[in-house]
Amino acid sequence: FVVVSCSKYEEGGISILTKKARLCKTWKPVRYIYKNGTSTTNVDKGLIELKKDQTANWTIYMGSTPVIATGNWNFINDKAGLNINVTAFGFNLNNDYEIVRLEAKDLRVRDKDGTVICLIPA
16 A cells, blocks of 8 residues: 655655654754755754743853753644744743754754754754
8 A cells, every 4th residue: 555645844754753742852953054055064052952841941052151041832833833932031032933854853944034954853
């Protein structure tokens, strides 16, 4: 028999794990692919932890000092997108991303500027 799957994501895939189960872990960025087609592997040391209770911890480095921004995350656009809303030192970061790929060991999201951020489990 033939299995046909219609994925929401541009770089789809088939998984027995739910979208939430694939997403909920600590991720580290490893590559940025810019809208003009160029890319870089010289990325931030930061980490983003997305928890099952929909809380989020985003570790941002100020020089060599880690700063943890805390908040929440939610699927948006019928799970085709992701909103991350965190706060540190009274400064709020509220970003929407289009999910390009969501697999257990590969997450790719597109920001509002068209940059694809490639992440792997930390």
